[in-house]
Amino acid sequence: MTFTPIEIISSAVLLLFLTILIAPLLRGRQRLLINASFTMASAASLLGLIGGVWVVAGGLTSRIILPVGLPDLPFHLRVDPLAGFFITVISLLSFFVSLYSIGYVKGYIGRRPVTSLAVFYCLFLSGMLMVVLADDALFFLISWEVMAAASYFLVMFEDERIENRRAALLYLVVAHVGAIAILLSFGIMAGLTTGFESFSGYTFDAMRQAEVPLKWSTAAFLLALFGFAAKAGVVPLHVWLPEAHPVAPSNVSALMSGVMLKTAIYGIVRVSFDLLGTFPWWCGAIVLILGLISAVMGVLYALMQHDLKRLLAYHSVENIGIILIGIGLSMVFVSFNMPLLAALGLIAGLYHTMNHAVFKGLLFMGAGAVLHATNERNMEEMGGLIHRMPWTAALFLIGCVSISALPPFNGFVSEWLTFQAFLLSPALPSPLLKLLIPMGAALLALTGALAAACFVKAFGVTFLGQWRGHNMPRVHEADWFMRFGMILGALSCLLLGILPALFIDWMDIIPQQLIGTKTGASSGAYGWLWLTPVARERASYSGMIVFGGILLVVVAAYIILHVKPGTIRRVPVWDCGFGKLNPRMQYNATSFSMPIRRIFGFLFNIRERVQLTPRAIHKAFPKRLYYYLRVRDRFWSWLYKPIVEFSLFLSRYAGRLQQGRIQAYLIYSFITIIVLLVFSR
Amino acid sequence: MDINIAAQLNSFLAAFVLLTAFGMLVQRRMYGLVHLFAWQGLFLSVNTAVVGFVAGKHHLYISSLLTLTLKVILLPYILHVLIRRLKVHKEVEVVVNIPMTMLIGIALVIFSYYLMSPVTQLSTLVTRSTLAVALATVMIGLLMMITRKHAVTQIIGFLAMENGLFFAATSATYGMPLVVELGVAIDVLIAAFIFGIFFFHIHTTFDSLDVDQMERLKED
Structure with missing residues (x-):
C-alpha cells in the first residue's frame, strides 16, 4: 500500500480531529489528558512534517476533492511545493511545541482545567494545516475562521483577567476585519473568472487560469494584502499582536507568533504569485515599504518593552517586516522581469519565514519556561536566572543570537540573503525604487543592529546579574519535555544556519514553479558547503566554516583560560567604596533602552515624570525618588x-x-x- | 350563477370588508372590535365561497370553511375569553384622534387604488376590481396597529392584516394552493395562542396591557 503526500498530511489533520474528540472524554484525568493529547498532536505534526518535506523534495502536486461542504461546492484540497513548504514550517514548529507542551501545560494542573486548552490547541493546529491545504476560496475561508476562532479561545484561556479578555476581543475584531477583506478579494477573483454568473470560479484553479483585467487584479491584491496584513501584524495593523501574544499560554504564543502569522505570508505569496500572477510594480513597492516600516517600528517598540513576552511579540512584527521585504523585492523584480533576482528575494523571504518560526518558537518556549518557573513576565523583576536555569538560559541565548542575525545561526543567513537581493539589484527604471532600494538596505541594517541591542537587553536583564524583585521565588529548571522541545528548536537553528545551501536547494522548486527560475544558490564548484546566490565572485557564505572558526576560537579560549589553574580568580565586586551594593542598583530594562528612547523618542507617545519627595533637604539628597514612565504606541x-x-x-x-x-x-x-x-x- | 352577478356580489362583499376595516379603525370598545373582526371574517368567508363557485376552484370551499371556523368562531372566542379574563373591556385608548385616523385611512384607500390601477388593467379575473380593497385592508390593519396602544387591539390589527392578505390572495389569483392556506391558517391559530399566553405574562409583569409600558424593556 502506498501513500501520496496529501494523504499523509490529511491523515495528520484527521489525527488532530480525533484528538479533539478524545480529549473531552479524558476530562476527569488531567495528567493523562495532557500526555495523550499533546503526544498525539506531536505525532500528527510529525506526519505533516514528513508529507511537507516529501512534497517539496519531489516537487509534487497532488489534490483531493472532498464531497462535503455546500451542495455543488465541494472542498478542494491540494498540495504543491509552496503549500508543502508552509506545511513543513507549521509541522516542524508544532512538533517542537507539542513536545514542550507536555511539560508546560502540566504547570496548570491544580490551577485550572486544561481540557479546553488541549481541544483548541489541536483545532488551531488543524486549522493552520487546512488553510495551507485549501484549494478553493470557501474551504480556505472556513479554515481561516477555524484558525482564528480556535486561537481566540486560546488567548482567552486564562479568562479571569480583564487584560486577557480585552486582548482576545481586539484580536477577534482585527482578525474579522481582515477576513472580510480576504473574502472580498476572493469574491473579486472568483466573480471575474466567471463574469459574476456562476459559483464555479471559487476554486483556486479557476482563478489561476482566469485573465483578470489589471485594475481588478490590483483591487483584489490590495484587499488581500490588507486582510493578510491584519493577520500578520504588519504596522499599522499590528496593535492586536503585542496584546494577544503575551497573555496566551506560552506554548500557544510560540505557535501564534511562530507559525500562525506565517499563514498570512502564505496567503500573500499564494494570491500574488500564484492566483493573480500579474500586478503593477508599485504593488511590490507597497509590500516592500510596509515591510520596512514594520521591521523598524517593530524593533523600536520591542526595545521599549519590559514584559518579556510582549517584547518577543513586537519582534514578530519586526520579523514579519523582514519577510515582507524579501517578498516585496521579489514582486518588484517580477514586475521588471528579472526572474533570477525575484527568485532570490522570494527564497530570502521564505527562508526567513522558516527561520523565524524556529527561533521565535524557541524564544517563546524559553520565555514560557521562565514564566513557568517564576510566575513573572516583567523583566524588571528578574535577573540571575542563569544560575538556576542553565539549560533554559543557554537555549534562550541560542534563540537570541539567531534572531539578532549573528552567524553561525539561521537568522543571519536569511537576512544576508535579503541584503544580497538589495545589493545585487541593478538600477530599476523608477525614481521611487532608486531611492527605496539603498534606503531599504540601510533600514534593514539598522533593524538588525537594534534587534541585537534588544536581545542583549532581554537576555542580560533576565538571566544575568542578580534577582531584581523583592523576594526571589523558588525557581526550578524546566522539565525534560520542555527542555527537549527547546533543544530541538536550538538544533534546528544551528542546522539551518550552517547548512543553508542544502535547505535552499531543497526549496528551490518553489521559485521555479512560481517565477520560472531557480536561484541556484548552491551551484558552483564548492557544492553544499558554500552559499553563493547569483554569482560566486559577487558574494558567498559558508555557515559551516564560520561555525568551525567560532568553535575553534571558543575552544582555544577555553583551553587558555582553564588549562592552567589560577588564571581565573573570583573576587568581590568593586563598589567604589560605597559598600551597600544591592540588586536594585543593577542596570534594568528601562535604563538599558534609555539612549534609544532618547534618540527615537519622537516615534513614541512617551510620558516620563521624575518626582522627588518634598521633604528632601536639597535636590542632590532626595529621600525618595519616583520615576514614572509610560510608552505608548502612537498608532493607537x-x-x-x-x-x-x-x-x-x-x-x-x-x-x-x-x-x-x-x-x-x-x-x-x-x-x-x-x-x-x-x-x- | 351569472358571471356578472358574481362580480357584483364580489364587489359588494369587498365593500363590506372595507367597511368593517374602517369600523375597526374607529371602534373604541373592545367587544365591539372583536365583533367587527368576526363580521369581517364572515364576509371574507362568503366571498371566498363565491369566488370558488365562479372560478370552479373547489379547494376554495375548504378555505372558506376554514376561514369561517377560524376567523369567525374560534379567534373571536379566544379574544373574548382573553378580554373577560384580563378585564380589559374598557374604552380603547388611541394615539391619534379618530377623525385624523379616518382621514389617513381614506388616503390609504386612494393610494391603494392608485397603486393597483395598472394591475387591474392587465388582469382578466372576475375579482380584479377588489384587489385595491384587499391592499387597503392590509394597510388599514397596519395603521390600526400603529394608532392603538393596547396589546389586544394590536393583535386584532394584525389579524385584520392577515385577513387583507387572504383577501388579496383570493382576488389576485383565485386563492393560494391549499397547502399554503392550511399552513397559514395553522400559523394564525398558533399565533393567537402564543399571543394569548404572552398577554397573561405581560399582564402579570406590567399589570397592564398598554404597550407603552414595554418601553421600560429598552436598555439604556
Whole structure:
C-alpha cells in the first residue's frame, strides 16, 4: 500500500480531529489528558512534517476533492511545493511545541482545567494545516475562521483577567476585519473568472487560469494584502499582536507568533504569485515599504518593552517586516522581469519565514519556561536566572543570537540573503525604487543592529546579574519535555544556519514553479558547503566554516583560560567604596533602552515624570525618588482612536431610532412599505 | 350563477370588508372590535365561497370553511375569553384622534387604488376590481396597529392584516394552493395562542396591557 503526500498530511489533520474528540472524554484525568493529547498532536505534526518535506523534495502536486461542504461546492484540497513548504514550517514548529507542551501545560494542573486548552490547541493546529491545504476560496475561508476562532479561545484561556479578555476581543475584531477583506478579494477573483454568473470560479484553479483585467487584479491584491496584513501584524495593523501574544499560554504564543502569522505570508505569496500572477510594480513597492516600516517600528517598540513576552511579540512584527521585504523585492523584480533576482528575494523571504518560526518558537518556549518557573513576565523583576536555569538560559541565548542575525545561526543567513537581493539589484527604471532600494538596505541594517541591542537587553536583564524583585521565588529548571522541545528548536537553528545551501536547494522548486527560475544558490564548484546566490565572485557564505572558526576560537579560549589553574580568580565586586551594593542598583530594562528612547523618542507617545519627595533637604539628597514612565504606541491614537470614536458617534446617532415603542417600530416598517410601493409602481 | 352577478356580489362583499376595516379603525370598545373582526371574517368567508363557485376552484370551499371556523368562531372566542379574563373591556385608548385616523385611512384607500390601477388593467379575473380593497385592508390593519396602544387591539390589527392578505390572495389569483392556506391558517391559530399566553405574562409583569409600558424593556 502506498501513500501520496496529501494523504499523509490529511491523515495528520484527521489525527488532530480525533484528538479533539478524545480529549473531552479524558476530562476527569488531567495528567493523562495532557500526555495523550499533546503526544498525539506531536505525532500528527510529525506526519505533516514528513508529507511537507516529501512534497517539496519531489516537487509534487497532488489534490483531493472532498464531497462535503455546500451542495455543488465541494472542498478542494491540494498540495504543491509552496503549500508543502508552509506545511513543513507549521509541522516542524508544532512538533517542537507539542513536545514542550507536555511539560508546560502540566504547570496548570491544580490551577485550572486544561481540557479546553488541549481541544483548541489541536483545532488551531488543524486549522493552520487546512488553510495551507485549501484549494478553493470557501474551504480556505472556513479554515481561516477555524484558525482564528480556535486561537481566540486560546488567548482567552486564562479568562479571569480583564487584560486577557480585552486582548482576545481586539484580536477577534482585527482578525474579522481582515477576513472580510480576504473574502472580498476572493469574491473579486472568483466573480471575474466567471463574469459574476456562476459559483464555479471559487476554486483556486479557476482563478489561476482566469485573465483578470489589471485594475481588478490590483483591487483584489490590495484587499488581500490588507486582510493578510491584519493577520500578520504588519504596522499599522499590528496593535492586536503585542496584546494577544503575551497573555496566551506560552506554548500557544510560540505557535501564534511562530507559525500562525506565517499563514498570512502564505496567503500573500499564494494570491500574488500564484492566483493573480500579474500586478503593477508599485504593488511590490507597497509590500516592500510596509515591510520596512514594520521591521523598524517593530524593533523600536520591542526595545521599549519590559514584559518579556510582549517584547518577543513586537519582534514578530519586526520579523514579519523582514519577510515582507524579501517578498516585496521579489514582486518588484517580477514586475521588471528579472526572474533570477525575484527568485532570490522570494527564497530570502521564505527562508526567513522558516527561520523565524524556529527561533521565535524557541524564544517563546524559553520565555514560557521562565514564566513557568517564576510566575513573572516583567523583566524588571528578574535577573540571575542563569544560575538556576542553565539549560533554559543557554537555549534562550541560542534563540537570541539567531534572531539578532549573528552567524553561525539561521537568522543571519536569511537576512544576508535579503541584503544580497538589495545589493545585487541593478538600477530599476523608477525614481521611487532608486531611492527605496539603498534606503531599504540601510533600514534593514539598522533593524538588525537594534534587534541585537534588544536581545542583549532581554537576555542580560533576565538571566544575568542578580534577582531584581523583592523576594526571589523558588525557581526550578524546566522539565525534560520542555527542555527537549527547546533543544530541538536550538538544533534546528544551528542546522539551518550552517547548512543553508542544502535547505535552499531543497526549496528551490518553489521559485521555479512560481517565477520560472531557480536561484541556484548552491551551484558552483564548492557544492553544499558554500552559499553563493547569483554569482560566486559577487558574494558567498559558508555557515559551516564560520561555525568551525567560532568553535575553534571558543575552544582555544577555553583551553587558555582553564588549562592552567589560577588564571581565573573570583573576587568581590568593586563598589567604589560605597559598600551597600544591592540588586536594585543593577542596570534594568528601562535604563538599558534609555539612549534609544532618547534618540527615537519622537516615534513614541512617551510620558516620563521624575518626582522627588518634598521633604528632601536639597535636590542632590532626595529621600525618595519616583520615576514614572509610560510608552505608548502612537498608532493607537493616530489610527484606531478616531475610528473607535467615529463608530461610537454613529452608533449613538443610530441609537435614537431605537425608542422602545412598538408604534415607532411599526411606523418605520409602514413608511418603508409605502415608499417601496411608490417606487416599485 | 351569472358571471356578472358574481362580480357584483364580489364587489359588494369587498365593500363590506372595507367597511368593517374602517369600523375597526374607529371602534373604541373592545367587544365591539372583536365583533367587527368576526363580521369581517364572515364576509371574507362568503366571498371566498363565491369566488370558488365562479372560478370552479373547489379547494376554495375548504378555505372558506376554514376561514369561517377560524376567523369567525374560534379567534373571536379566544379574544373574548382573553378580554373577560384580563378585564380589559374598557374604552380603547388611541394615539391619534379618530377623525385624523379616518382621514389617513381614506388616503390609504386612494393610494391603494392608485397603486393597483395598472394591475387591474392587465388582469382578466372576475375579482380584479377588489384587489385595491384587499391592499387597503392590509394597510388599514397596519395603521390600526400603529394608532392603538393596547396589546389586544394590536393583535386584532394584525389579524385584520392577515385577513387583507387572504383577501388579496383570493382576488389576485383565485386563492393560494391549499397547502399554503392550511399552513397559514395553522400559523394564525398558533399565533393567537402564543399571543394569548404572552398577554397573561405581560399582564402579570406590567399589570397592564398598554404597550407603552414595554418601553421600560429598552436598555439604556
